[in-house]
Amino acid sequence: ASRVPYHASQMYARNVTAFLLHLFRNGKLQLDGDDAITRETLVTHDGEVVNALVQKFSSLPAKAKNGPS
Secondary structure (H helix, E strand, O other), rough: OOOOHHHHHHHHHHOOOOOOOOHHHHHHHOOOOOHHHHHHHHOOOEEOOOOHHHHHHHOOEEEEEEEOO
């Protein structure tokens, strides 16, 4: 049981690293609104809420198109 936090931290770090590598290509941030991972994890873009679930449960107005433009 004493190793669980260590392994959980390793798994979390691996997931964060994989996520960031997915978002960055050739050293630049690439926000592809057609990509499911990017689309479902992106909350705001250009000052607007673009995540459908966040829009649904907030009082903020929806953007015409979900995802980065």
